[in-house]
Every structure is written in structure tokens, then in C-alpha cells.
Amino acid sequence: MNKKNNNGITLDKLANMVAGGFEGVDKKFEDVDKKFEDVDKKLEDIDKKMVTKDEFRSLEKKVDKLDYQMDEVYDILKRFEENDILNLQKRVQILEKAVRALAVNQTSK
Numbered sequence: 001m002n003k004k005n006n007n008g009i010t011l012d013k014l015a016n017m018v019a020g021g022f023e024g025v026d027k028k029f030e031d032v033d034k035k036f037e038d039v040d041k042k043l044e045d046i047d048k049k050m051v052t053k054d055e056f057r058s059l060e061k062k063v064d065k066l067d068y069q070m071d072e073v074y075d076i077l078k079r080f081e082e083n084d085i086l087n088l089q090k091r092v093q094i095l096e097k098a099v100r101a102l103a104v105n106q107t108s109k
Contacts, residue, residue, distance in 0.1 A: 009017075051059070
């Protein structure tokens with residue numbers, strides 16, 4: 001089947017040219033398939049690491065609760081510190097009065 005057309009090319013030559021144009025296409029498709037598999041695996045790994053919207057909201061509520069509790073603890077500690085300072089001030093005042101009273105007693109003797 002070597003029938004020539006107007007350009008001088010036979011059907012066999014044309015078929016060989018077309019076949020030559022497809023050489024390596026199989027390898028390229030294999031490479032593309034491999035890349036897609038890699039991308040799919042990476043996406044699966046990302047999906048495993050992500051949390052759902054409900055899980056995120058649950059975590060958000062827990063953080064809000066912890067934040068509130070920390071504020072409460074801070075307020076309690078602040079009150080304790082203020083009470084301790086006031087108690088220490090009162091004790092110092094009492095001791096100062098006692099020292100003055102002793103000093104007056106010592107000088108009057």
C-alpha cells in the first residue's frame with residue numbers, strides 16, 4: 001500500500017510520521033498519573049490534619065471557657081494580694097504604735 005498522494009508521501013510514510021509523533025506520550029501520561037497520585041496523597045494528608053467546623057467551634061468554646069476561668073483566677077489573686085497588703089499595712093501600723101509606746105515608756109523612766 002504505497003499509494004502516493006500529491007505531495008509525494010505514501011500512506012505508510014504518513015502512518016509512520018503520525019506514529020512517531022505519539023512516541024513517548026505513554027511515558028508522559030505515566031509521569032502525569034504519578035504526579036496526580038502524589039497530589040492526591042498530599043491532599044489526603046492535609047485532610048487528616050484538618051478539623052471540621054464543629055470541632056473548631058468546640059475548641060473555640062473551650063478556649064473561651066479557659067479564658068474566662070483565667071480572668072476569674074486573676075481577679076481572685078488580685079483580691080488576695082490587696083487583702084494581704086492591707087493586712088500587712090495594719091500590722092505595720094500596730095507595730096509602729098507599739099514601738100512608739102515603748103519608746104515613750106523608755107524615755108519616761
